[in-house]
Amino acid sequence: MSEDKHHHIVPYRLYVIVLVALLVLTFASIGITSIELGEFTVAAALLFAVVKSVLVLTYFMHLKYDKPYIKLMVAFVFAIFVVVIVITFLDYLYRV
Amino acid sequence: MHTTNAVNGANYLTYQGKYKGLLGWIFSTDHKRIGLLYLYSIATMFATGVLLGLAMKFELLAPGKTIMDAQTYNATFTVHGVIMIFMVVVPGLPAVFGNLMLPIMIGAKDVAFPKLNLLSWWLYVTGVVLVLCALLFGSGTPDTGWTFYAPYSFKSGTNLLPAIFGAFVLGFSSILTGLNFLVTIHRLRCPGMKWSKLPLFVWTLYGTAWIQLLATPVVGITLVLVALERVFGVGIFDPALGGDPVLYQHLFWIYSHPAVYIMILPAMGAISEIIPTFSQKHIFGYKAIIASTMAIAFVGYLVWGHHMFTAGMSGTAQYYFSLLTFIVAIPSAIKVFNWISTMYKGSINIQTPFYWAVSFIFVFMVGGLSGLVLGALATDIYVHDTAFVVAHFHYIVFGGTGFAFFAAMHYWFPKIFGRMYDKAWANIGWLVFFIGFLALYSPMFYLGMMGMPRRYYDYLEEFHGGNILSTLGSWVLVTGFIIIVVNLVRSARKGAPAEVNPWHSKTLEWTVPSPPPVLNFDKEPVLGEKDGPYNYE
Numbered sequence: 001m002s003e004d005k006h007h008h009i010v011p012y013r014l015y016v017i018v019l020v021a022l023l024v025l026t027f028a029s030i031g032i033t034s035i036e037l038g039e040f041t042v043a044a045a046l047l048f049a050v051v052k053s054v055l056v057l058t059y060f061m062h063l064k065y066d067k068p069y070i071k072l073m074v075a076f077v078f079a080i081f082v083v084v085i086v087i088t089f090l091d092y093l094y095r096v
Numbered sequence: 097m098h099t100t101n102a103v104n105g106a107n108y109l110t111y112q113g114k115y116k117g118l119l120g121w122i123f124s125t126d127h128k129r130i131g132l133l134y135l136y137s138i139a140t141m142f143a144t145g146v147l148l149g150l151a152m153k154f155e156l157l158a159p160g161k162t163i164m165d166a167q168t169y170n171a172t173f174t175v176h177g178v179i180m181i182f183m184v185v186v187p188g189l190p191a192v193f194g195n196l197m198l199p200i201m202i203g204a205k206d207v208a209f210p211k212l213n214l215l216s217w218w219l220y221v222t223g224v225v226l227v228l229c230a231l232l233f234g235s236g237t238p239d240t241g242w243t244f245y246a247p248y249s250f251k252s253g254t255n256l257l258p259a260i261f262g263a264f265v266l267g268f269s270s271i272l273t274g275l276n277f278l279v280t281i282h283r284l285r286c287p288g289m290k291w292s293k294l295p296l297f298v299w300t301l302y303g304t305a306w307i308q309l310l311a312t313p314v315v316g317i318t319l320v321l322v323a324l325e326r327v328f329g330v331g332i333f334d335p336a337l338g339g340d341p342v343l344y345q346h347l348f349w350i351y352s353h354p355a356v357y358i359m360i361l362p363a364m365g366a367i368s369e370i371i372p373t374f375s376q377k378h379i380f381g382y383k384a385i386i387a388s389t390m391a392i393a394f395v396g397y398l399v400w401g402h403h404m405f406t407a408g409m410s411g412t413a414q415y416y417f418s419l420l421t422f423i424v425a426i427p428s429a430i431k432v433f434n435w436i437s438t439m440y441k442g443s444i445n446i447q448t449p450f451y452w453a454v455s456f457i458f459v460f461m462v463g464g465l466s467g468l469v470l471g472a473l474a475t476d477i478y479v480h481d482t483a484f485v486v487a488h489f490h491y492i493v494f495g496g497t498g499f500a501f502f503a504a505m506h507y508w509f510p511k512i513f514g515r516m517y518d519k520a521w522a523n524i525g526w527l528v529f530f531i532g533f534l535a536l537y538s539p540m541f542y543l544g545m546m547g548m549p550r551r552y553y554d555y556l557e558e559f560h561g562g563n564i565l566s567t568l569g570s571w572v573l574v575t576g577f578i579i580i581v582v583n584l585v586r587s588a589r590k591g592a593p594a595e596v597n598p599w600h601s602k603t604l605e606w607t608v609p610s611p612p613p614v615l616n617f618d619k620e621p622v623l624g625e626k627d628g629p630y631n632y633e
Contacts, residue, residue: 077310080397087398087416088346094410 008065018059025052107514107611125210126614131196132512133217138192139581141183141224146574148176153536153570155553156563169553170239171254175231177242178259182266183224185497186355189362190308191220191273193504194301196512198277200605200612201295203286203621208279212272219269226262230255241551243352244319246333246344250326257326260319267316270358274308277301286604288623295603295629296379299386300365303393307354307361311397315351318344342407349400357396359493361389363500364431367453370507371435373601374450375442378630381434388427395424405476414473421471428464432457447599448522452503455530459495463488466541481551484544487537495533502526502580509584510594514611517587525583529576535569603629 029048037044058064063071106112108128115123121133152172155162164172195213199206207213231237234255240248244263249256281302285294294302322344324330331337333344372379379385401409401417409417435457444450466488469475479485510516539562544550548559555563597606608616 080310083398084350087401087413088350090416091342091346091401091409091413094412095408096410 008062010059010062010065014059018055021055022052025055106614107609108614109514109611111614123214125206125214127195127199127206127210127213128512128612130213130217131192131194134187134191134195134220137217137220137224138184138187141179145176145179145184146577148172148179150570150574152176153567156555157567158563159555159557159560161553164553166553167236167239170241170551171237173551174238174241178227178238178263180493181242181355182263183220183227185359185493186266186270187220187273188359188497188501189366189504190277190301190304190358191216191269192501193297193366193508194273194277194362197508197605198280198298198301199284200608200616201298201603202281202284202289203604203617203623204280204284205615205617207276208283209276213276216269216272216276219265219272223262223264223266223269226258226265228262230257230259230262234258243348244322245348246322246325246339246341247335249322249344250329250334257323260323264316264319267312267319270308271312274305274312277305278309281305286621286623288627290623292383293623293628296368296382296385296389297362297365300361300368300389303389304358304361307358307393307396311351311354311358314347315355318347318351321347342404342409345404345407346400349403350397353400353403354393354396356493357392359497361392363456363497364389364428366500366504366507367435367456368431369601369603370449370453370503371438372442372630372632373507373599374445374447374453375439376445376600376632377438377442378632379434380437380440381430382630384430385434388430391427392424395420395427399424402471402476405473406480418471418473422468425464425468425471428460432461445599447506448517448519448526449503449507449599451523451526452499452506455526456496456499456503459491459499459533463491463493463495466491479544481549482544483540483548483550486550487540487544490537490540495537502529505584507599508605509587510598511605511610511612513588513591514594514609515587515589515591516594516598517591518583521579521583525576525580527576528579529573532569532571532573532576536566536573537569539563539566539569602631 025048029045032044032048033041057074063074108126111126113120113124121129124130124133151163152169155164155169155172195207236254238252238254238256238259240252240254240256244256244260249260281294281298321330321332325333325339329337331339333339333341335341368379368385399417399420401413402421405414405417435453466484469479470485470488506517506522543559543562543566546559546562548555548562594610596608596610599606604621605612607621
């Protein structure tokens with residue numbers, strides 16, 4: 001198949017902004033552990049991790065500028081991941 | 097990369113590159129040489145695994161201690177399992193025949209990342225060495241079974257860490273091969289090679305590559321957790337520390353069930369090449385086979401819990417896993433239907449690969465149908481952890497992947513080595529092997545139904561007859577294996593020169609010389625509208 005000739009060039013400024021956002025989120029995820037959130041502690045940590053992953057995937061890994069089928073593949077992988085988690089909890093939530 | 101001028105006239109076996117002799121092989125980035133490296137490595141490990149299996153069968157020739165005690169038996173089945181699963185059947189067809197044939201079948205010069213491909217083989221060898229270290233050094237050979245089940249895996253006093261780390265490294269080898277094949281299939285198809293013209297072996301490698309890429313990291317992380325549990329006692333799986341041992345089983349089987357499809361999908365792909373070639377007929381239901389391949393790859397992710405019906409899962413999860421297990425049987429049945437329909441009214445040319453292919457269908461059917469006994473909740477409780485499971489598993493994995501491997505070996509042998517094997521001896525080898533296989537594993541179905549547990553070095557007197565037959569079968573099988581190996585090794589050196597296309601096949605690898613030149617094609621092939629992998633009419 002033919003190679004892609006066109007590569008999107010991302011300005012450094014954007015990379016720096018994303019880097020700062022990632023650092024802020026990292027400190028925020030540490031900071032939030034000082035607040036007592038009860039059963040939402042894990043959910044909060046995961047939320048920060050998800051936002052950071054999305055930033056890395058979108059900008060650092062160029063997903064934003066990729067072809068739709070690549071985006072579809074990544075979405076498919078996450079869908080599988082969610083399904084696997086849901087199925088696992090069919091066990092844990094319904095144990096007698 | 098090699099240049100075309102430098103390799104004019106040389107085939108990949110004789111080509112002299114930067115390095116000479118052995119170095120020219122172990123540092124080669126040529127996909128065909130890497131395929132052969134895998135073939136020799138995997139064949140060596142397979143022979144080792146066979147010897148261990150033979151020793152186990154010998155132990156079971158009579159009740160009580162025959163040649164080994166209980167602890168040695170536990171270690172033997174553990175090592176047999178680790179070798180056969182992680183070093184033989186998981187890499188098996190993709191690493192050997194995927195490497196050897198995939199680029200040629202899609203009209204490419206090599207895989208997308210040749211150096212990464214070589215790294216995969218090196219990681220494989222590193223993993224093998226690590227596992228061998230676990231066997232030879234330290235506080236005793238691992239005795240947990242190949243599944244490393246918690247909590248025993250962090251309580252066993254044996255030398256488990258190198259084995260776990262070895263399996264972890266082998267996983268990386270598998271991931272890199274999968275990644276390489278995915279990119280190769282997406283990016284390096286020759287002009288005219290649309291997705292609808294891909295040979296089915298390539299399609300199955302594509303489905304397999306996805307599983308390798310997505311499922312293998314799960315087992316990698318799980319094995320790291322077991323190591324952390326052993327060393328630091330972090331309490332993820334240890335109930336004494338608030339952990340859950342059933343969670344280990346979930347995580348392990350989230351990989352290891354899809355891994356069964358890593359083993360069987362390329363096997364099905366090889367059979368899908370062989371049947372139309374030796375029937376000289378277009379494959380029946382090309383699109384149905386593709387759809388069933390992708391369905392198996394997808395649904396195969398979601399059925400792992402059927403390995404855990406008696407582990408204490410919730411009833412809801414059990415119903416769900418049982419239902420989906422029955423559903424995943426459907427695409428496999430579709431494939432069998434398509435293979436049989438391809439043979440119907442074909443001009444069947446009975447040759448050794450065809451014998452292997454049809455015997456594959458037989459043993460795969462027996463293995464698949466006995467799997468439904470285990471997928472049904474009520475019957476599984478009756479036969480779980482008995483010899484029945486061992487029989488089912490070997491019918492599917494050894495009968496499925498193993499038979500397909502030998503089918504593929506006899507099919508592509510003339511292309512790989514440029515020589516033809518002795519067909520009479522090849523047929524005799526197949527027959528002896530097939531009889532040995534049936535005698536070895538069939539009695540285990542009966543023994544399991546009668547209640548003989550698996551993984552015990554001893555048994556009750558009433559199971560003696562079945563075990564004698566099974567052990568005799570193992571000797572017959574090994575005799576067949578020796579005949580096959582001797583014939584192939586001898587023929588690779590001294591066989592009659594092979595034609596370019598001895599089986600009159602239609603896929604691209606049969607258009608290049610035997611053995612293929614270093615860069616596969618003198619000119620990049622271009623597929624026309626009427627060209628296709630199975631256009632026999």
